[in-house]
Every structure is written in C-alpha cells, then in structure tokens.
Amino acid sequence: MTATAIAGIAELPQGRMPGVTPMALHDRLARMAIADAGLRVQDVDAVITLSPRSDPYLIHAAALAEFMGIAPPVALTVEGGGAAPAVMVDMARMMIGGGRANTVLIVSADMPLSVVSRGSYIQTLADAGPVHPDIERPFGPTVPALFGICTRAYMHEFGATEADLAAASLHDRANALDHPNAHMRKPLDMAGYLASPMIADPLRMLDCTPVSDGGAAVVVTSLERARDLRHKPAKVLGAGFAMNQLHLSAATSLTASCAGTASDRALAQAGLQHADIDIGLVYDCFTIALLINLEDLGFAPKGQAGAALRSGLFDRAGRIPINPHGGLLSHGYPGRAAGIGNLIEAVVQLRGDAGARQVKDPQVTLTHGMGGVFATHGVLLLGRS
Amino acid sequence: MYSAPRNGREATPHWQAARQGILRLPFNSVTGAPAWPPSSAPTNDGGTIEWRDCPTGGTIVSFSIVRRPVQPEWQDKAPYVVALIDLDAGIRMLSNIVDCDPETVAIGARVQCQFVETTDPELGLPVFRLEG
Numbered sequence: 001m002t003a004t005a006i007a008g009i010a011e012l013p014q015g016r017m018p019g020v021t022p023m024a025l026h027d028r029l030a031r032m033a034i035a036d037a038g039l040r041v042q043d044v045d046a047v048i049t050l051s052p053r054s055d056p057y058l059i060h061a062a063a064l065a066e067f068m069g070i071a072p073p074v075a076l077t078v079e080g081g082g083a084a085p086a087v088m089v090d091m092a093r094m095m096i097g098g099g100r101a102n103t104v105l106i107v108s109a110d111m112p113l114s115v116v117s118r119g120s121y122i123q124t125l126a127d128a129g130p131v132h133p134d135i136e137r138p139f140g141p142t143v144p145a146l147f148g149i150c151t152r153a154y155m156h157e158f159g160a161t162e163a164d165l166a167a168a169s170l171h172d173r174a175n176a177l178d179h180p181n182a183h184m185r186k187p188l189d190m191a192g193y194l195a196s197p198m199i200a201d202p203l204r205m206l207d208c209t210p211v212s213d214g215g216a217a218v219v220v221t222s223l224e225r226a227r228d229l230r231h232k233p234a235k236v237l238g239a240g241f242a243m244n245q246l247h248l249s250a251a252t253s254l255t256a257s258c259a260g261t262a263s264d265r266a267l268a269q270a271g272l273q274h275a276d277i278d279i280g281l282v283y284d285c286f287t288i289a290l291l292i293n294l295e296d297l298g299f300a301p302k303g304q305a306g307a308a309l310r311s312g313l314f315d316r317a318g319r320i321p322i323n324p325h326g327g328l329l330s331h332g333y334p335g336r337a338a339g340i341g342n343l344i345e346a347v348v349q350l351r352g353d354a355g356a357r358q359v360k361d362p363q364v365t366l367t368h369g370m371g372g373v374f375a376t377h378g379v380l381l382l383g384r385s
Numbered sequence: 386m387y388s389a390p391r392n393g394r395e396a397t398p399h400w401q402a403a404r405q406g407i408l409r410l411p412f413n414s415v416t417g418a419p420a421w422p423p424s425s426a427p428t429n430d431g432g433t434i435e436w437r438d439c440p441t442g443g444t445i446v447s448f449s450i451v452r453r454p455v456q457p458e459w460q461d462k463a464p465y466v467v468a469l470i471d472l473d474a475g476i477r478m479l480s481n482i483v484d485c486d487p488e489t490v491a492i493g494a495r496v497q498c499q500f501v502e503t504t505d506p507e508l509g510l511p512v513f514r515l516e517g
Contacts, residue, residue, distance in 0.1 A: 119455070126455045134394045135422055136479045138387055138503070138510055140451060140459040141467045148449030149469055156447070156492045200467075201450040201487075248469070249422050249479050254447055 002097040003223035005233035005385060006089070008037025011344045014183040014214035014332030015113075022055035022111045025215070026064050030107050033217035038230035039103060044219075046074035046101035048088045050108050050336045053124055054115035064107060074101055081371020082283050083241070084108065085343040086378030090239040092220035102221060109215025110335030118211045121335060130372040132247040144200035144208055144286070146248050146373045151202050151288040153254035157303070160291070162202065164306025166193045168287035169206045169329060171309050175316065176326025178356040181341075183212045183332035207287040209333035216340040218347070223385055234347040235385040237272065237364065240265025243376040257374035259296040263366065266379040274298050277381075278362035279349055280320060281342035283370040284327040294322065297368060297379075321359045324349065339369040346382050388458045389505030395423030398436050403500050403509035408439045410476050419476040439474035441498035443513065446471050450487045466490050470513055472498075481512045489515065 010032030017025065026049065034041055047070075049061040057063040061075035074095065080087035085108065092104035112121035125143050127133070154160055170193065176182035188206070196206040226233035242261035245251055267274060280299055284290035291305040299320060300308040308314060314322035325331045325345040328338055346365035348354050367380040390400055395411075402409030411420040415432035426432040448468035454460050466482040468490070482490050483499075496513035503510055 123455045123457075132422055132479075134390055134396050137456075138390050139467055139479055139481050139512075140454060140456055140462070140465060141449075141479060142451055142453065142455050144453075145449040145451045145467045149447045149467065152449065152492065153447035197452070198450070199453050201452070203449070247422055249477060254469070 001093065004093045004096050004220055004236045005223040005226035006218050006236070006347050006382065007221050007226040007229045007231065007233055008033040008039065008219035009216065009344050009347050010036055011181055011216040011341065012214065013181045014212040014334060014341070017111060017213040018114050020111070022052050022109065022115055023064065023067050025109050025111060026107045027067055029109055029215060029217035030064070030068060030105055033219050034105065036230065037219040039219065041068060041070055043103045044070060044105045045072045046092070046095055046104040047072050047076070048091060048104060048106045049077050050084055051077050051079070052110040053121060053336050054111040080378065081376055082285065082339045083369040083371045083376050083378030085339050085369050086239055086241070086367065086380040089218070089220060089236060089343070089380055093236055093239070096220065096222055102225070104220040105217065106220065107215070107217040108337040108340040110337045111213040112211050112335035113213045121211055130247065130375065132249060136247065136249060142200055144203050147286040147288055148200035148203045149248065150254045150292070150373065154288060154292065155202065157255050160303060160306055164291060165202070165207050165287040166190055167306045167309035168284065168290040169193055171314060172284065172323055172327040172329040175324050175357060176330030179325050179331060182326045182330055183210050183214070184326070184330040203286060203288070209285050209328045212332035212334045214332050214334035215337035216344045218343065227385065232351055233385045234350045234382045237381040237383045238266040238270030239381070240267070240269060240379045241377065246372050246375050248373045251374070255292060256302065257292065257296055257377065259293050259368060259370065259377040260298055262377035262379040263297050263368070266381050270381045272364060272381065276364050277320065277366045279324065279346065279359055279365045280322045281346050281365065281367040282322055282327070283339055283342065283368050284323065284329050285333065285338065285370070287329065289370065289374070290327065290329070292374065293368060293370065297366070316357060316359055324354065324357045324359055342367045342369065343380065350382060350384055387501050387503045387510050389503040389508050390510070392505060392508065400508040400510065403511050404502070404507060406500050408441050408498050408511055409436050410439050410474060411436055421476045421478065439472065443470040443472040443496050443498070445482070445490065445492055445494045445496060446477065447492055448482065448490055468513070470496060482515065483512045484514045
C-alpha cells in the first residue's frame, strides 16, 4: 500500500461558538488545515465529512465542497460513530493507494451547543443514538444510563469504586488545563468531583463529557508528497477495526469489548508491538469508557485502570502518557465529530508542537475511537516518518 | 402511561402479546437461539423465527438510576430504574424496575414481569418488579 501521512491539521478552541454557522466552521477548519499543509484549496480532490447533527444535508461533503467553491471528484459523508476518525483516515489511505485521490480533506465538526441546544442534542442521542429505537427506547434509557449500567457491572465485577471513576475525570482535567483549545479548563479535585450531581447512578455529571461546539480538519496525502510540505509528516502506520454489536441489549459483556482486537489488527498491519506505543489517545465519552478502553487496549490489567491512573503511569511524564490533551471528558465532545480531537493531538505530539503538554520525543501514537456503548472500535497508529 | 413502541416492527408480536399479559419472545426455530434484539433467522439451516410464550421470571444483570431524564414523557418520572434483565427464558432484555425504592435494586436480584399499557391500545410492554 502507498505510504500515506497526515500533512495538515486544524483545530479551534472547543466550547461555545456563537455567531458561527456549522458550515462556516467546516469551511474555516478546512482552509486552516489545507494552509497548514502548505497546499491550496484547489489541490483537494477528495472531501470526507461526517453529517453534523446541527446542520444536516443530503450529502454534507458535497455541500461543503460547494460552499468552498471546489468540485473534487470525491465527496463522501460517512457514519462511523466515535470510531469515525480512524475510518475516515483509512478511507483516505485506500483512495490515495488506489490512485483515486492525491489530497484528501477530512473535516469533522458539529455545533450541538450553539445551534441545536445541549438539551435537544442529548434528546437526539437518546432517541436515535446508541439506544435501540424499538426494544430499548420505550423504557427511557438515557445514554448516561446505558454507560451507567456498564459502570455498575464493572464495579460489581472488579470491586471498583467511585475513586476509580474520579481518577479518570481528574486525569483528563489536569491535562486539559494546559490546552488552550480545551473546553473544560477549571482545576478539579476530588471534592469537586464528589460534589457533582448524580446523572445516572453511578455516573455523576463529571463522569460525562461536556457538550461542545467544535471539531477539526486534517489533510491526508502520500508520504512522499508530504515530505515536501510544510510540516514533518505524521505517517499512517496502521489501522484496525472491530465490532461486536451495536446495541447494549446484544452485548455479550458489559465490562469488556473488542477494542483490543482493533488494536491488535492495527499493530499487525504496522508490524509493531504494543510496547512500541509512546502515547495513547483513548476514547472516553464517560469515565467508565476510559477505564474499560484502557484495559481492553492493553494499557492496564482488567479492573485496574483506576489504580493505574492514580499511580501516574498515564501522566504526561509517566511511562505511557494517555490523553495528554484532556480527552473527550475535558478537551471536549463536539457531537457527531467527537474523537477527532484525539487524532489532532496525536499529530501535534508527533510534530513536537504541543508546548506545555509535549510528551518527550514520541515516535508512535495510538488513536482509538469508539462508536456506541463499547460497540465499534477503530484504532489508528501514527508515527514519525 | 408509556409511549407506544413503533408499530409494524419486528417486535410487534411481542408488544401485542404483552397487551394480553403474555411474555412472548422470538427464537430461532432450529437452533433455539434467542432472536433478541430482533434478528434474522439464518435460512441455511431451515430456521425461522418462532414466537414462544415464556416464563416471567428473571435476574437483574445491572442497572442505572436515571436522575436526569431527556425524553419529554420521562421528565416527571425521575428517579427511575433502567435495567438489563436475564430472563429465565434465556433472553437478555432492557426494561424498567418499577414499584420500588430505586436504592433497593441490586445486581443479582430476582424479578418478575408485569405488563403495562401504552398509548397504542393494541400494544403493551413488559416491566419488572422485585420478587418478594
């Protein structure tokens, strides 16, 4: 396969973005990422987007191309849940490898806070998100309740406590304090965590992500071409995917998933070992997701992610830094676009541009995304070329 | 009153039976495997979906207490319990634990099915209460 790389990136501060339309946000991110790569808008010959909940179109990517005044041969809008960033980059790889495109623009953004309203966005998720519309929805399960069910099962199985959940929340918040684009930048301690109200026992408000306007864009091209562009390329080393089911009612386990299978597939494709990973960007729409995903991705034994977080193992100066940008829990959760921030941080860290949150000399990053309630997983390995 | 599930779906026979006070669930006629959530019956072994009337007992696998409802019809119902239940019939089902203090619900507790009406007069739903 033709080696590919991420040559351009763009991200804006996550949070409330009043006075901007979702399409203008996509356009701005796209132009920033193309300029970051040192390319021109006219160079783009494929656009891949997600359909923002705040601004749906028949073919969103084609609407964006039209808005930008370009007519690339390929304009695709895909659905991949939280695993979408890995899906989109892998699609770009195949397009470039197959000769279909040279310069693939990926834009993933949404404005659930300013355009849709937080409340109606959350209702949309409960109506048509990971909740089965026929056999689950009549009983009023919220998304936090579905993750709450997994949390209680996890506590019951492993003897975990709210201290383990808090460890995830506090870890991400501490990291976000150093990120100018992070949505949640107020210092948080255990007392603050415990003071946050129960949303869906045993999950508190601070076990859930905020709802953010935001997102990001990346430009993918061949590694050969990327070497002549502005930044040190972030080479795509491998991608891997796995799924068990979509709905929680069909899950064979409430406390483990196939994230590790996706990771193993990506490592095999890259010809790497788990020990080669220098930074993990792990999908954490809830604290319980960080705990279970850390374990299933091989960063901690089952039931011990909370203890590992408290030990400092995953701090930026620790042996395997996790979510140095603050994760979804504190960097932000831009609706349909959630997870693209993990990909951006991987590239920023590989470039050595992370400033106060820079991890020392990373060579390989693992970016993990998850769709549904531990349902689908996508893993992308990036490295210095 | 519960909002009716969408009619004309794979699970409609289940909801119609619930309205009559029967827990009727789908299985593969050849393998006996549960078809829940609704799924296709692989035809290479001649299997079809077979609806069976099932015993009404089950065990709580896990649960959450919803404090912040999001759907309009649930706004004044909090706190309420959403649980996964392993039915004695071999099917895992998401439903509510009703008529109890949510704080008394526990993993492993035995539950019995009862039926509630919905806004569609032809369709009911199974909910559960703690045994004893």
